[in-house]
Amino acid sequence: MSSNGEANLNQEELIDDLRNVLAETESMLKEVASDGTEQGRALRAKIAANLSVAKDKLVETERLVAGKAKVAAKVTDEYVHENPWTSVGVAAGVGFLLGLLVSRR
Template identity: 65%
Template sequence: MANNTEETLINDLQGVLTETEGYLKDAADQTGEKAQVLREKVIANLQTAKAKLLETEKLVAEKTKYAAKVTDEYVHDHPWQSVGVGAAVGFLLGLLVSRR
């Protein structure tokens, strides 16, 4: 469900930005009252985009907190396995760095 929500937010944001880009192109050719109406639409779309970005930020923060919590629980439940994995990763990184 989280991936679906994330994809929906990204698609919505892309749609809002595409629509805003169109308004900006139209506003460049307009003057007077039509330009003011287009500017107001651009401002409204940018506010929508900002709200969607904040929503996406919250979703990413929640996922990050969950991943950190699960990792912390795993390390507490399996400390020696965690030390072994960390040592193996460190060893492999050391090998890769020393080859250069």
């Protein structure tokens, strides 16, 4: 498996984990909304822990996405420097097609 495929898989796993943590947190929050007992305080502590985990996962996901964006920018920059006229031609073609689409409306 390529490193890009592994990064996509890791990113998807992180997003799924984050969704699960947030869903569990919402459920617990509904349970303890009006509970002032010892159990309620324990649940609030668990909610705080879950939110901390969610924040950590979010930071990790952000780091992965930023890393992938940097790699993509670097590869694009290298390609443009190695093939300037091809890049100009592609950009002109895309601009022309977008112009046609916009002018039809």
